[in-house]
Amino acid sequence: MTSSTGDITGRIVAVLGGTGPQGRGLARRWAAAGIPVVIGSRSAERAAETATELAAATGGVVSGADNATAAEQGDVVVVAVPWDGHRDLLAGLAPLLAGKVVVDCVNPLGFDNQGAYALPVDEGSAAQQAQAVLPEATVVAAFHHVSAVLLDDPDVASVDMDVLVLGEERAATDLVQALADAIPGMRGVFAGRLRNAHQVEALTANLISINRRYKAHAGVKVSDV
Amino acid sequence: MTSSTGDITGRIVAVLGGTGPQGRGLARRWAAAGIPVVIGSRSAERAAETATELAAATGGVVSGADNATAAEQGDVVVVAVPWDGHRDLLAGLAPLLAGKVVVDCVNPLGFDNQGAYALPVDEGSAAQQAQAVLPEATVVAAFHHVSAVLLDDPDVASVDMDVLVLGEERAATDLVQALADAIPGMRGVFAGRLRNAHQVEALTANLISINRRYKAHAGVKVSDV
Numbered sequence: 001m002t003s004s005t006g007d008i009t010g011r012i013v014a015v016l017g018g019t020g021p022q023g024r025g026l027a028r029r030w031a032a033a034g035i036p037v038v039i040g041s042r043s044a045e046r047a048a049e050t051a052t053e054l055a056a057a058t059g060g061v062v063s064g065a066d067n068a069t070a071a072e073q074g075d076v077v078v079v080a081v082p083w084d085g086h087r088d089l090l091a092g093l094a095p096l097l098a099g100k101v102v103v104d105c106v107n108p109l110g111f112d113n114q115g116a117y118a119l120p121v122d123e124g125s126a127a128q129q130a131q132a133v134l135p136e137a138t139v140v141a142a143f144h145h146v147s148a149v150l151l152d153d154p155d156v157a158s159v160d161m162d163v164l165v166l167g168e169e170r171a172a173t174d175l176v177q178a179l180a181d182a183i184p185g186m187r188g189v190f191a192g193r194l195r196n197a198h199q200v201e202a203l204t205a206n207l208i209s210i211n212r213r214y215k216a217h218a219g220v221k222v223s224d225v
Numbered sequence: 226m227t228s229s230t231g232d233i234t235g236r237i238v239a240v241l242g243g244t245g246p247q248g249r250g251l252a253r254r255w256a257a258a259g260i261p262v263v264i265g266s267r268s269a270e271r272a273a274e275t276a277t278e279l280a281a282a283t284g285g286v287v288s289g290a291d292n293a294t295a296a297e298q299g300d301v302v303v304v305a306v307p308w309d310g311h312r313d314l315l316a317g318l319a320p321l322l323a324g325k326v327v328v329d330c331v332n333p334l335g336f337d338n339q340g341a342y343a344l345p346v347d348e349g350s351a352a353q354q355a356q357a358v359l360p361e362a363t364v365v366a367a368f369h370h371v372s373a374v375l376l377d378d379p380d381v382a383s384v385d386m387d388v389l390v391l392g393e394e395r396a397a398t399d400l401v402q403a404l405a406d407a408i409p410g411m412r413g414v415f416a417g418r419l420r421n422a423h424q425v426e427a428l429t430a431n432l433i434s435i436n437r438r439y440k441a442h443a444g445v446k447v448s449d450v
Binding site: 114115116117118147150160161164166189190191192193195196198199200202203205206207208209210213214216217218219220221222223224225 | 421435
C-alpha cells in the first residue's frame with residue numbers, strides 16, 4: 001500500500017559518516033541487499049577498514065573513501081554525520097552534491113542528566129538546513145529512528161520498523177522509500193514536506209526515553225497504512 | 226511489557242471539549258470501557274446532548290456539563306479543546322484543576338494549501354503551556370495521534386495504535402497509560418518528559434500528510450516495546 005515507483009537498481013549509495021553507528025548499520029543493510037555502497041568518513045583509512053569489514057560480512061560491494069570522494073561517487077548520498085559540524089560538512093560538499101538526492105538522517109539533539117532533548121535549528125530542522133546549504137540538491141529527510149544496534153547486528157534478520165520519508169519532490173521521496181523497502185522488515189512511508197521534518201528528527205529524543213524506560217531498541221510504525 | 230501500575234478504578238474522567246471529534250471519540254471509548262465520563266463543553270446543553278447519545282450508544286455512565294463543572298467533577302481531566310483558546314480556558318479553570326491530573330491532547334497546528342504544520346508555542350508545547358498555567362495540577366501529554374474517525378466509529382471494535390504518554394510524575398503517567406490501555410487495541414507507552422512534548426504534538430501534522438497520501442487514518446505504534 002505504501003509501494004512507491006522508486007527504483008534503486010544500479011544506483012550507488014554513498015553514506016557520509018558511514019563509520020559511525022547509524023551510517024555503518026545502514027551501509028551494512030544496503031550492502032546485504034545488493035546495493036553498491038561507498039562508505040564516507042573524514043578518514044579515508046577508517047572508511048576503507050569499515051568497507052572491508054562490511055564487504056566480508058555481507059558479500060556485498062562496499063568501498064571506502066573520504067567524505068568528498070564518497071559524495072562524488074554516490075548517486076544517492078546519505079548524510080549520517082553528527083549534528084555538530086553538519087552544516088560545515090555539507091557546505092564544503094555543495095558542488096559535489098548538486099543534482100543529487102541527499103538523504104538527511106541527522107537528529108539535532110542535546111543531552112543532559114534528564115536524557116535527550118531537541119535542539120533548536122535556525123532553518124527549522126537539519127533537513128531544511130541541508131536544503132538551504134545545498135540549493136542544487138534534492139534533500140529528503142529519512143532514517144532518523146532506525147536503531148544502529150539492530151541494524152549492525154548480523155543476528156537480527158529483519159529490522160521491523162517504518163521509516164518516515166519527507167521531501168518536496170515525489171521522485172526523490174519515492175527513491176528513498178525504495179531504499180527503506182530494500183532492507184528486510186523496513187518500510188518507507190511518505191510523511192510530508194521538509195517543513196515538517198523538525199518533529200520527526202526531534203522524536204528521536206522520545207525514542208531514547210522509551211528505550212531507557214523499557215530497555216528496548218524502539219522504532220516507529222505507522223498504523224492503518 | 227508496558228504495563229503500568231496505574232489504576233483507574235472508580236475514577237471519573239472529565240473530557241473538556243468533549244463535544245468535538247477527538248474528545249467525543251475518547252469519551253465514547255472510555256464510557257464503553259465502563260469508566261464514568263463527564264463531557265465538558267462551552268455549552269452545557271450540547272454537552273448533555275452528546276452525553277445522552279454516548280450513554281445510549283455504549284451503555285456507560287456519561288453526563289454532560291459546562292467545562293468548569295466538568296473540570297470540577299472529574300478526577301482526571303482530559304483537555305481536548307482547539308489550540309485557539311487553550312491557554313485562556315485552562316487559566317480560567319486553574320483553581321478547579323489544582324491537585325488533579327490534567328491530560329493535554331492538544332496539537333498546535335496551522336493549515337494552509339500545503340497541509341498542516343506545527344505552530345510555535347512560547348512555552349515549548351501545548352502541554353508545557355498547560356503546566357505553566359496550571360502550576361498546581363500535574364499535566365500529562367497524551368492522545369495526540371488518535372484518529373477521531375476511528376474512535377467515534379462503533380463498527381471499529383479495536384483502535385490499534387499506541388498512545389505516547391509524557392510527563393514528569395510517574396504516578397500520573399502510569400494513570401494515563403492505564404486510561405489508554407482501557408481502550409481495546411490501544412496501548413499507553415511512556416515517551417519522556419514534557420520538554421519533549423512539542424514534537425509529539427507536531428507529529429500530528431505528519432500523520433495528516435500520511436492520511437492524505439495513503440487515504441488512511443494513521444496512528445503511531447512503537448516497535449520493540
